[in-house]
Amino acid sequence: MPPQNLPPRDAIRLAAGELFVRDGYGATTVRAIAAAAGCDPALVIRHFGSKEGLFLATVSVSGDLTRILAGPLESIGRELVRYVLDGADSPVSGVYRALLSASDRPEIKERLRASMHDVFVSPLAERVGGACPELRARLAAAQFAGLINAYWLVGDPVLGGAEHDTVVELYGEAIQSLLSGEDPTPRRG
Structure with a gap:
């Protein structure tokens, strides 16, 4: 009450x-x-x-993401993974589950897209640089959302039982490579 x-x-x-x-x-x-x-x-x-x-x-999804995404670019991948691993029982995980459960409604699906762009993609794309900064930021957002789905929604027992530092290193590096890796070499032919 x-x-x-x-x-x-x-x-x-x-x-x-x-x-x-x-x-x-x-x-x-x-x-x-x-x-x-x-x-x-x-x-x-x-x-x-x-x-x-x-x-x-x-319902809002921004939480501590704004702080993480404004932090040092070279550690964003690991910080995003820590955010997911530490937030499984936090209110933000409940907000995410609520948004996902309502995502079949067009207005809410559009809010999710807009939030992802405003909170995640746009701030990162401005900082990433390279030949395709928005694509890099969107792919990093997709990897981040994938970990959230596996960890918060599905409750993957292997991920849940894995050593947090190992997950942070492995998955954090995967996200980080999208943000600070070399630009792809254009194909010829």
Whole structure:
């Protein structure tokens, strides 16, 4: 139950954020959000227009990524891997799972794309350089998302049981090579 002194809009946002992360998008209803916020379901719709609108207003994936992506370029790959390994039980993993569970909705799929671009690709592409900085940044984002899926969503037992330092070195280097490796040699022919 949200603190009693919150304005209704803030109480709704707080309750929705907790429920979306805990139960996922599909299992969270406007009625459940309203009950947790201590208000009428009509008030939820009046403030946010729809369940999708409320979801988009309350769920964010940026977390500590902004700090990591602004850090030293030569260590970003390893720091991203540490972020995933250390964050399996963090609130951000719940946010990610909630976003993924709702990604079949066009508005939310578009938000995921925009967030990936704004939070991850654009800041990295500006710093990477080389012949194809945006492609490098997008491929690094894809590798990062792949590790999140394997570690946070699927719960791969081999990854979960592996020595963290080994995973950081191996996978961190794979991501890092996209960011700071040599440009590919153009094919002739």
